[in-house]
Amino acid sequence: xxxxxxVRLAKALADENRLQILLLLRGxxxxxxxxxxxxxxxxxxxSHHMKQLCEARLVVGRKEGKWMHYRLAEEGFLPLMELQAxxxxxxxxxxxxxx
Amino acid sequence: xxxxxxVRLAKALADENRLQILLLLRGxxxxxxxxxxxxxxxxxxxSHHMKQLCEARLVVGRKEGKWMHYRLAEEGFLPLMELQAxxxxxxxxxxxxxx
DNA sequence: ATATCATATTGACAAATATCAATGTATGGA
DNA sequence: TCCATACATTGATATTTGTCAATATGATAT
Numbered sequence: 001x002x003x004x005x006x007v008r009l010a011k012a013l014a015d016e017n018r019l020q021i022l023l024l025l026r027g028x029x030x031x032x033x034x035x036x037x038x039x040x041x042x043x044x045x046x047s048h049h050m051k052q053l054c055e056a057r058l059v060v061g062r063k064e065g066k067w068m069h070y071r072l073a074e075e076g077f078l079p080l081m082e083l084q085a086x087x088x089x090x091x092x093x094x095x096x097x098x099x
Numbered sequence: 100x101x102x103x104x105x106v107r108l109a110k111a112l113a114d115e116n117r118l119q120i121l122l123l124l125r126g127x128x129x130x131x132x133x134x135x136x137x138x139x140x141x142x143x144x145x146s147h148h149m150k151q152l153c154e155a156r157l158v159v160g161r162k163e164g165k166w167m168h169y170r171l172a173e174e175g176f177l178p179l180m181e182l183q184a185x186x187x188x189x190x191x192x193x194x195x196x197x198x
Numbered sequence: 199a200t201a202t203c204a205t206a207t208t209g210a211c212a213a214a215t216a217t218c219a220a221t222g223t224a225t226g227g228a
Numbered sequence: 229t230c231c232a233t234a235c236a237t238t239g240a241t242a243t244t245t246g247t248c249a250a251t252a253t254g255a256t257a258t
Contacts, residue, residue: 003118010112015216019102019109019182027189032235042218047236049216066225066234077183083118084176090126114246131205141248146206148246165204165255 001086005057005079012056017041018049022058022072029062029071100185104156104178111155116140117148121157121171128161128170 012018017039024030024038036046050070053059058076062069111117116138123129123137135145149169152158157175161168 003115006118007113007115010109010118011215013109013179013182014106014113016102016106017216019105022182022186023190026186033233041216043235044219044237045217051236063235068235072186076186077179080112080176080179083112083121087121087125087171091122110245116246132203135204140246142205143207143249144247150206162205167205 001082002079006083009056009058009077009079012052012058015049017045018053021046021049021053025059025070025072029069031067031069033067035070100181101178105182108155108157108176108178111151111157114148116144117152120145120148120152124158124169124171128168130166130168132166134169 020039021035024035032043032046032050035050036043039046041049050059050061050068053070054061056076057073059070060073062071119138120134123134131142131145131149134149135142138145140148149158149160149167152169153160155175156172158169159172161170
């Protein structure tokens, strides 16, 4: 249970523009310039969001010449899936002792 | 696809103390005072976090006399499950027209 | 009623975040 | 080499967020 990764993933998802970016990447790789066309944010802002999405391992980037191509990372939601699974179990007993 | 609910849920998950609270509620209802004992935050801060968790529909509160009892909400992760499912489909064509 | 306990709300403040303009860094073409 | 393109980084600013002290609310007991 890597709470740090879970928090980082949740933070990455906690912005409407970033969710929109994820939806724009459904099923296809796109370059940053294409994403920029489809959003109403500046180029530095997009770059900032892509960095967060990559660091949260939700997106993978691939450099090709001048272009950066981004695609959804498989298993990107795993940390939150783990959290959800953990919440459906009773609390784990770390240590127990009866005299 | 309620992006607003997804963002609100993600924001609610994007804090280590709140994740800890969720883990403390695994399998059992607890009152705020019990949660307060197990965390290192002030009472107003806990109250603030509980409000966010309730508004994000991750937690349900039940008032009993002076006490507030909190428990995990079932289906709390649904908005993010929907998002994850959506990301595994190709982008939906909202409208298409060929002449 | 008054006191006490559990919790919520308010107000203030520091830290984190989203944003953009300006600038930097590669890359490819003329 | 020089210029244009695509993207990243920096610096500044406004907004949001997490936190606590102080106070308010509401319930129970004396």
